[in-house]
Amino acid sequence: MARTLQVITLGCSKNTVDTEHLLAQLGDAYAVVPEDFDGPVDVLLVNTCGFIGDSKEQSIQTIFAAVDRKNKGLVGKLMVFGCLSQRYSAQMPDLIPEVDGWFGARDLAPIVKALGVKYDKALEPSRYGAHGSYAYLKISEGCDRRCSYCAIPYIRGAHKSVPMEVLVEEASALARQGVRELVLIAQDTTYYGLDLYKRRALAELLQKLSEIDGIEWIRIHYSYPADFPEDVLDQMANNPKVCRYMDIPLQHVADKVLDNMHRHVDGAWTRALIRKMRERVPGIVLRTTMIVGHPGEGRKEFEELLDFVEEAKFERLGAFMYSEEEGTYGADNFEDKIAKKTKKSRLERLMTLQRGISFACNQARVGTEVRVLVDSVNEGMLVCRSEYESPEVDGEILVRHVPEIGPDPVGKFIKVKIVQADEYDLVGEFIVE
Numbered sequence: 161m162a163r164t165l166q167v168i169t170l171g172c173s174k175n176t177v178d179t180e181h182l183l184a185q186l187g188d189a190y191a192v193v194p195e196d197f198d199g200p201v202d203v204l205l206v207n208t209c210g211f212i213g214d215s216k217e218q219s220i221q222t223i224f225a226a227v228d229r230k231n232k233g234l235v236g237k238l239m240v241f242g243c244l245s246q247r248y249s250a251q252m253p254d255l256i257p258e259v260d261g262w263f264g265a266r267d268l269a270p271i272v273k274a275l276g277v278k279y280d281k282a283l284e285p286s287r288y289g290a291h292g293s294y295a296y297l298k299i300s301e302g303c304d305r306r307c308s309y310c311a312i313p314y315i316r317g318a319h320k321s322v323p324m325e326v327l328v329e330e331a332s333a334l335a336r337q338g339v340r341e342l343v344l345i346a347q348d349t350t351y352y353g354l355d356l357y358k359r360r361a362l363a364e365l366l367q368k369l370s371e372i373d374g375i376e377w378i379r380i381h382y383s384y385p386a387d388f389p390e391d392v393l394d395q396m397a398n399n400p401k402v403c404r405y406m407d408i409p410l411q412h413v414a415d416k417v418l419d420n421m422h423r424h425v426d427g428a429w430t431r432a433l434i435r436k437m438r439e440r441v442p443g444i445v446l447r448t449t450m451i452v453g454h455p456g457e458g459r460k461e462f463e464e465l466l467d468f469v470e471e472a473k474f475e476r477l478g479a480f481m482y483s484e485e486e487g488t489y490g491a492d493n494f495e496d497k498i499a500k501k502t503k504k505s506r507l508e509r510l511m512t513l514q515r516g517i518s519f520a521c522n523q524a525r526v527g528t529e530v531r532v533l534v535d536s537v538n539e540g541m542l543v544c545r546s547e548y549e550s551p552e553v554d555g556e557i558l559v560r561h562v563p564e565i566g567p568d569p570v571g572k573f574i575k576v577k578i579v580q581a582d583e584y585d586l587v588g589e590f591i592v593e
Contacts, residue, residue: 163202165190165275168226170219171209173345173381173552175242177298178268179207183288185272185279192288202236203275204229210244210315213483219244227258239263241271243315265316266301285330293535293571294341294377294551295334299327299365303347305384307411308422308490309454309482312347319348321356328368335374338571340533342375343550348384350392363391370401376573377533379550381407385433386424393440403547404441409449413468414461417454420494427464434472445548447476452510453503454482455494462506469513475521476554477514481507515583522555522581529577529591532557534569542569544576544588555584562590 165186169179182205183192193201204226208219219242229235241263245252253262263271269279287295302317303310331342344365346352353361362380369378378401380392385408396402412418413427425433437444450465457465469477481503484491532544535551542559549555559576561569576588 162188162191164193164200165203165205166193166195166197166201167205167207168195168222169207170222171207171211171215171243173296173343174298174347175207175209177287177290177296177345178242178265180287180290181284182268182271184286185268185283186275186277186288189275189277198229198234200234204235204238205271206238206240206242208240208242208244210242210247211312212480212485216244223256223259227256230258237261239271239274241265241267243312247311247315285326285333287330287334290334291337291339293339293533294343295339296345297327297331297334297342297369298322298345299349299352299362300346304351305348306422306489308420308494309451309485309488311485311488314487316347319351319355321352321354321361323356324353324361324365324368327365328372331369331375332372335372338374340375340571340573341377341379341551342369343379343381345381348382349380350383350387350389360387360389362389363395366392366395366399366402370399376401377403377547379403379405379407379547381550383408385410385430388433390436390440393437396444397441404444405447405548405550406437406441406444407447407550411449411451412454412457412461412465414457414464416456417461420456420490421451421454422489427468431468431472445475446472447550447554448474448478450477450479450510451482452479452506453498455490455496455498457482457498457506466510466513469510469517473517473521474514475518475548476550477518478553479507479510479514519581519583522583522586525578525586526581527578529575530557530588531573532559532576532588534559534572534574536570537561542574544574555586557586557588559588559590564592565590 167179169175209215226238230238237260239261240259243265245262246264261274272279300321302319303313304319413430415426484496530546532546534542534544536543540561542561544557575591578586578588580587
């Protein structure tokens, strides 16, 4: 019988893609058990996150729990890879000697070798477990930006685009597996192509991916506002397969804070870009993230942020409190002197404002008809999304599973009428076409 292998993947969707590429290299050498399996396994891999304090803490706790399983005889070999392992490669082996192997964020080939399998470059576009209605497509690795608060460039290295032909091959394979939506991810998707083609090539990539049979939606995540390639907006406005949805982490709007963050834009640029997106792509849904309590954010700057959010009316917005990350420019050059209590209060004020905006946006959709993709079935209800909801981070549209839809609806597109809404989720009724 094949040896058993379990992989626990933490952090963002980029780590999920790494795990799927890794498992595809192993073929039939291992029997892969579910992530939540708590029985005995021959090998356990932990794919870690090391972005901010909470994610590092979760990764460390997961490693210690794996060590405990190993000490009880439930794990044969324990190996750790990913961002936390990369970031603290010098310290971790001495701190947790029970781990049998430590690997970095880009060490897929060494991990495969350590598992006793020969790495095959021909399998690099292949993915294991990427099935269902949607899949993430990582179009580049690393980052050339140097935002003062972010440790990712020091963890993942310089920006490196995946060649377009490789992405088309990978996406085509996903389509053959039944995937209907691609979610494009990278540390900065709008930077795509600069290293390979000496130009920003995201719009060209969108066009090529949209020509793949079976792919119906293409969604863009993690876009950087500086030097935003406007031909992407043309694709969004004119290509029916490119979702009118943009994830663009703005982080702030006050000039002083943006300057301290090294974001290479100011408030006026940011406001103009948002206006341009709404004008060029009617009906676009914007998702963003903000950081509160960053050095340079006084009461005036925070009030400016609130005014901007009220003005821009982002359909989706997430936020988190600034925390120093060792090795970053911010930690070395700014004093983190805003009290945690103040940061927490600001976060609560911002999210209270956003909840009202999100509720109003969703209420305005009641009575409209929309095409949705069925992601799963749960107790007689279809869990769906329209082009305006991204998987895992946004709300869902719940639809009662009626016989007219058919017995196996996952991966199908149906038309529904929105009949109910709260600040997060929607309820729809199936429309017979």
